[in-house]
Amino acid sequence: MPDAHRLTVNGRDHEVRCPDGTPLLWVLRDRLGLTGTRYGCGVGSCGACTVWVDGQPTHSCDTPIWSAAGKSVVTVEGLTEAGPHPVQRHLIDGQAGQCGYCLSGIVMRAAALVDQAHAEGRHVEGDEVRAALDGHLCRCGAHNRIVDAVVSAGGE
C-alpha cells in the first residue's frame, strides 16, 4: 500500500498516496493536474521542472515526495494566481521565447531571484541573471531575450 504524504501546493493542502520515492514532478502533473510544471530530463539537468519548495527554487523531478512532505510548494500556476508575476509580464512584453517549453521553469527561478533582490532593496543585473539561469536549458536560443526580460522585471 503506497504511503500517504501531506503537502501544501499553491496554498492548498493535499494528501497523496504514492511510493515514497515518487518525484514531486509527477505528483504535481499526475495527481494534482498541475501540468504547467514540465518534464524535461527527470534528473536535475535542465531546469524545466523548477518549482518553489518552502520558497526555494527546486527541481521537482529529483525531489522525492517524502522530502516535500509537510512543505509548501508553489508552481507556475500558483505564482500566476494573483495575476502574472512581473517576470512573466516582461517575458510576454519582450516576446522572450519561441516554443516556450523551458519557460515555466525559468519563470520560477527568475521570479525568486527578482523577489529576493527586491527584498534586499536592489535590482538584478544581467550577469547575475545569466548565472542564476545557467542550469536552465533553452534549445530555441531565446536566452538573450529572457535575460533582458528578467532584468527589466527586476527594475520595476
Added chain:
Amino acid sequence: MPSCPPGASDVPAKPGNPSLAAAPLIGDWLDFTHEGIVRARTGKSELGQGIATALVQIVADALAVDVDSVELAPPDTSGPDETFTAGSLSVQHSGGALHAASTQARQLFTDAARRRLGAEPSLAEGRFVVDDASVSYADLAAEVDLAVAIDPTIASYDPSGIVGADLPRLDLADKVLGRPRYVQDMRLPGMRFARMVRRPARGARLVDVDEESALGIAGVTDVVRDGDLLAVVAEDEIAARAGAEALRESAQWQVPDSSLSDGDMVEQLTTADTDDTALSDGPSIDAPTLAARYTRPFLAHASIGPACAVAVQEEGLLRIWSHTQGVHPLRRDIARALDRPVDRVQVTHVEGAGCYGHNPADDVAYDAALLAARLPGRPVQVTWTREDELGWSPFGPAMVVDLAAETNADGQVTAWSWDGFGNGHSSRPGTLPTPSLLAYEEQQDGTPIPPAGDPPQAAGAGTGRNAIPGYEVGSVRAVAHRALTMPIRSSAMRSLGAHLNVFAIESHLDDLARHHGIDPVEYRLRHLGDPRGRVVLERAAQESGWGSPLAEGHGRGIGYARYKGTGAWCAAVVEVEAVSSVRVVRAWLAADCGRIVNPDGAVNQLEGGAVQSLSWTLLERVRFAGGRVLSDTWEEYPILHFSEVPPVEVALVERPDEPWLGAGEASMGPTAAAVGNAVADALGVRVRDLPITAEAIVAAMDS
C-alpha cells in the same frame, strides 16, 4: 538509381505554390459563416517559430479585418495537405496560399456587398459600408460561392498595416503563464499513460521479459509485447514509470555485435557504397590553390521537451494528437504501418516543445497509435524519456566535405570543386519505401527503417544544400555522395547540409583571402555579384565595426550565404576570445528576408538560429558505439548554457516590395562559418572538424 525514393523531399518539387496544388479552392482555406469570425486553415505546424501568428496577420491584412477575428485552426488531416513544416517555406507556401485566397475572397465579398447595398461599399472593421447601411462577411457568406479556384497571381489590395507589424505571438502568453497548451498537457477522460521500453542497442532482440514484474505494480494495466517492442500502460505516469523500470530490469536482450562508432565516421562515409548526384558538372581541378576536408559529426535535435503523443481508437477511426511537422504524411505512414485505410486515421496537430527538424515527434505518435489500437476506446498518452529522446531520435547526419579551389594571380577564384559525403537528410514519414517509424522496426512483422534519402536539388537538396557557392567562382563541380548504409538513423535537421557546406565554403574563402593578402570582406565582395547579397554582407560588416582593432586574444570572422540559393540572404560576424578554448564574445547578423510579415518574429528566429548554430558548432557531437548512442543525457550531450550565449544583434534589410522568405534556417550556416573564421583570426589555426572544441583546436595545431 534515383537520387531519392519517390516523394523523399522536404518540400514537393512542384512548380509554383505546392500548397495551392494540394488545396486549390478558397473554401479549402477560409470559412466566413460565423459572425465576427473568419476561420482559416493551414497545414503548417506551430513549432514555436511563430508561424500561426504570421498566418493570422496575413489573413487579417488581406481581408481588412481585426487580427482578433481570425481563428486559425491547428493543422488536421481534414484540412489542406501542405506536407511538412520545413525548409523555411511556411510563409511562402501557406502564407502565399492564404494571402491569395483571402484577397480573392475579399473581391467576391465586395461584389456581393455591392449587389446587396446597391453601391460601391467601403470596408472597415470587417464590415462593408454604404452610407448608413452595412453588411458583414458572415451576412454575405450564404451568397458567396467559395468553391472557386484560387488565382495565385491576383493583385493585392493596399496593405492594411497588419503585415509588417510586430504582433505579439498568439501562443506565447499561455506558455509563459504555464497554461495547458502542449500535447504533454492533454488529459482526456479515462486516459492511460504509457512508456516504451526501447531496445538497449540497434538490432537487439527481445529474448525474454517477466511481464508480471510490471503487472504486479499498482496502477499498471497492460504490458504490450510485439516482437522486440515492449511497452507498459498504466493509470498514471507514476505507475507507468515504475512499470517501465521493472520491465527494463527483467528484460533479456540479445545484442548483435556492432563495431561502428562515431570515431570512424569519416572513414565510413568516404568508403561506403554511395548514390552519387552531380549538382554541377564543371571539371575537376588538377592543381588547386587550396584543397581541404571539412567534417561535422551527427547532431541531435535535442528538444527540451521529450516527445509525446495521444491517441484513441474510436469506432472505426484512429485519432492521434501529435506535435508532428506534417499531419498528412504522418497519417499516411501510420495507416501503412497499421495496414488500414488512410481515411480511418485522423491526425491533429497539438503544440509541443521546439523540434528543429525531424525529431521523434512522429515516432511517438506511432507508439501511441499502436497502443491505442490495442485498447479500443481508451485514450493513451505516450511520453518518451530524456534518454530515448537523445538516444533514439533521428539525427542530423554526419558529413564530410572535400573542397578544392583554383585562383589566378589576382586572387580571383577561377574553378571550384565540392564533394559531399554523408547519409541522407530525410527519412521523414511517407518518404521511404517502408514506414519510417521507430516502433515499426521493433514490431514482429516490421522492417528496419531504410537509409535516409535526400531532397531533390529543386527542393534545395540535402547533402548538397548550399553546396554551390553563391559567389562567382568560375567553373563549379559539385557531386553529392549519399551513403547507402546508415550507422544510426539520420533525417532532417534545421538547414540540412547548409550548416557544414556554408562553414566549408566560407572557411575556404577566408583562407584564400589570407593567401592572397586580401581582407576577407573585400575578398567576398570581389566575388559577389548578387546585389542583395552585397547589401547584407556590407551591413553585417558595418554593424560589427569590421576592421576596428580587437583586444589581445580576440578574433573576428564573417560568414555569408543565401539560404538554399533561393531563400533569405544572411551574413554573420562573430567575435571570439580564443586562448585554449573558444568563447564567443558577440555576434552580429544582417538578413534580407524580403517583405517581412512580423519583424520581431523574424529577428527572434534569426537570433535563435544563430544561438543554436553556435551550440552545434562549438559543442555538439552525438557519440555512439556498439549500436548504442552514448550521448543520451545532457551531461553527455551538452548544449550552450545561458552564461555562454553572447549578445546577438540583428539588422533586417527592409524589402517591402519583394516576396517574403522564411527566416528560420538562414543564420545556421553563416554563424558557424563566422565562428570558424574568428577562431582562425584569433589563433592563426584553421579548425576544419566540427565541433570547434579545445581538443579540435589542439588537433588542428598539431596537423
